[in-house]
Amino acid sequence: xxxxxxxxxxxxxxxxxxxxxxxxxxxxxxATGKLVHMRDGNITLYKRERSKQxxxxxxxxxxxxxxxxxxxxxxxxxxxxxGDIYDRARxxxxxxxxxxxxxxxxxxxxxxxELQSDLDxxxxxxxxxxxxxxxxxxxxxxxxxxxxTNINHQDIAEYEVWRAEKMKRKLMxxxxxxxxxxxxxxxxxxxxRGWLSDKHPVPRLGTxxxxxxxxxxxxxxxxxxxxxxxxxxxxxxxxxxxxxxxxLLRDYIEILMATGMRHGTEAFNIQWRHLEWHTDKSVRYxxxxxxxxxxxxxxxxRHEAVPVIERLKSRFTEWDHLTLxxxxxxxxxxxxxxHPNGERPYDFVSSxxxxxxxxxxxxxxxGAKRTMYSFRHTYATFSLVEWGMDxxxxxxxxxxxxxxxxxxxxxxxxxxxxxxxxG
DNA sequence: GGCTGTGCAGGTACCGATTT
DNA sequence: AAATCGGTACCTGCACAGCC
Numbered sequence: 081x082x083x084x085x086x087x088x089x090x091x092x093x094x095x096x097x098x099x100x101x102x103x104x105x106x107x108x109x110x111a112t113g114k115l116v117h118m119r120d121g122n123i124t125l126y127k128r129e130r131s132k133q134x135x136x137x138x139x140x141x142x143x144x145x146x147x148x149x150x151x152x153x154x155x156x157x158x159x160x161x162x163g164d165i166y167d168r169a170r171x172x173x174x175x176x177x178x179x180x181x182x183x184x185x186x187x188x189x190x191x192x193x194e195l196q197s198d199l200d201x202x203x204x205x206x207x208x209x210x211x212x213x214x215x216x217x218x219x220x221x222x223x224x225x226x227x228x229t230n231i232n233h234q235d236i237a238e239y240e241v242w243r244a245e246k247m248k249r250k251l252m253x254x255x256x257x258x259x260x261x262x263x264x265x266x267x268x269x270x271x272x273r274g275w276l277s278d279k280h281p282v283p284r285l286g287t288x289x290x291x292x293x294x295x296x297x298x299x300x301x302x303x304x305x306x307x308x309x310x311x312x313x314x315x316x317x318x319x320x321x322x323x324x325x326x327x328l329l330r331d332y333i334e335i336l337m338a339t340g341m342r343h344g345t346e347a348f349n350i351q352w353r354h355l356e357w358h359t360d361k362s363v364r365y366x367x368x369x370x371x372x373x374x375x376x377x378x379x380x381x382r383h384e385a386v387p388v389i390e391r392l393k394s395r396f397t398e399w400d401h402l403t404l405x406x407x408x409x410x411x412x413x414x415x416x417x418x419h420p421n422g423e424r425p426y427d428f429v430s431s432x433x434x435x436x437x438x439x440x441x442x443x444x445x446x447g448a449k450r451t452m453y454s455f456r457h458t459y460a461t462f463s464l465v466e467w468g469m470d471x472x473x474x475x476x477x478x479x480x481x482x483x484x485x486x487x488x489x490x491x492x493x494x495x496x497x498x499x500x501x502x503g
Numbered sequence: 504g505g506c507t508g509t510g511c512a513g514g515t516a517c518c519g520a521t522t523t
Numbered sequence: 524a525a526a527t528c529g530g531t532a533c534c535t536g537c538a539c540a541g542c543c
Contacts, residue, residue, distance in 0.1 A: 205516085205517060206518060206519075207517050207518070209525090217526090251527090252527080253528095253529095254527090254528055254530075255527060257515070257517090258516090258517090258527085258528090260515075261516055287514080342519090342520095344519065429520095452520090453520085453530095505542105506543080507541090507542080507543100508539105508541085508542100509539085509540090510539090511537090511539105512536090512537090512538105514533100514535070515532100515533080515534070515535090516532085516534090517531085517532080518529105518532095519529090520529080521526100522525100523524100523526075
């Protein structure tokens with residue numbers, strides 16, 4: 081009894097026409113052995129034009145077709161391999177896991193979806209925005225088409241070279257850490273989804289970048305000069321807006337120097353109700369409730385802060401009938417840093433830049449650029465060196481750890497200790 | 504020898520800000 | 524607005540000491 085394929089071959093030899101319908105073509109392929117079915121039609125083996133190896137497509141219970149190469153040119157080997165792949169895929173399907181090896185871009189895309197949905201639902205972190213852009217700009221372009229299981233140390237090394245070229249400069253350590261985290265998130269998600277076994281070693285991205293340098297502080301001489309300079313500078317300004325900005329900046333800087341608080345969210349969002357008097361051993365101190373990077377805390381302002389807030393108050397004519405004490409009693413919701421017309425400055429950065437330019441204090445002796453953060457460093461330095469504050473009190477006041485202070489100011493404390501030891 | 508607590512150093516995740 | 528950087532908090536692994 082002749083085989084089915086032989087009969088079909090005979091049939092098509094006699095009836096073939098120049099134009100073949102898809103069905104005819106299919107039957108012809110079947111007849112000529114270019115197409116092979118297995119497992120009740122759930123597996124089809126076929127060849128592609130540009131490859132000698134047998135390819136397979138297979139259908140699972142989900143009715144979806146998946147495609148993969150068997151890797152064999154010999155049909156018998158290919159059939160055996162196809163059976164293995166199919167069985168494994170069925171097994172994975174039963175466990176609720178994806179049946180095939182995934183490429184990096186699948187995991188990257190899924191990671192992005194997860195990060196974005198967290199952001200949309202308000203549970204995401206700020207850094208997720210960075211992760212998404214790292215995935216888009218660096219990780220997917222390089223690793224996208226590679227299989228998750230195939231990425232190795234060699235790829236990592238090549239990636240780092242590629243990234244360095246793309247960025248055209250040396251990356252800072254902290255930037256590399258951001259990339260590192262984004263990369264790990266992609267692999268973590270792949271493991272979580274079962275696209276990669278948790279036994280599979282994931283090659284890690286390097287993080288040995290440039291060390292960050294602390295912002296420069298001001299010397300005592302420089303700060304004295306600056307505060308003096310501000311008196312006249314704050315009277316100027318080409319436009320009314322610029323003038324108001326200068327007035328406010330002067331107050332702002334003096335408060336930063338009197339408290340050591342962080343420039344930015346911490347200082348910027350202070351309201352009048354956050355100021356109050358605090359009496360200790362019959363001395364009255366101004367204390368301020370701030371909330372920022374390291375959570376909320378009380379800090380004590382140096383006495384120099386009091387005339388500053390007096391001056392600030394005096395610019396608001398609606399408060400003329402109140403004394404400072406009465407104003408503080410009122411617990412006003414108004415922001416401290418605002419103009420008499422009620423508007424808040426966008427930030428102090430641009431007026432600060434002008435101040436540095438005009439005063440000539442932009443660069444430190446080492447050539448580093450001053451920023452608003454320089455006042456915080458200056459405060460820390462003065463506290464330790466001039467004002468004899470102990471490092472624990474300072475840490476509490478500044479909302480940082482003793483460890484961190486020691487890291488930056490250990491030279492100062494060493495000098496101090498020497499002075500004390502020498503009597 | 505193995506277990507457990509402690510302290511330290513370095514690694515990792517993230518936040519807040521500046522720069523472009 | 525996007526890209527990047529400076530900085531902090533938390534985590535992890537390891538050395539060491541004291542104990543069973």
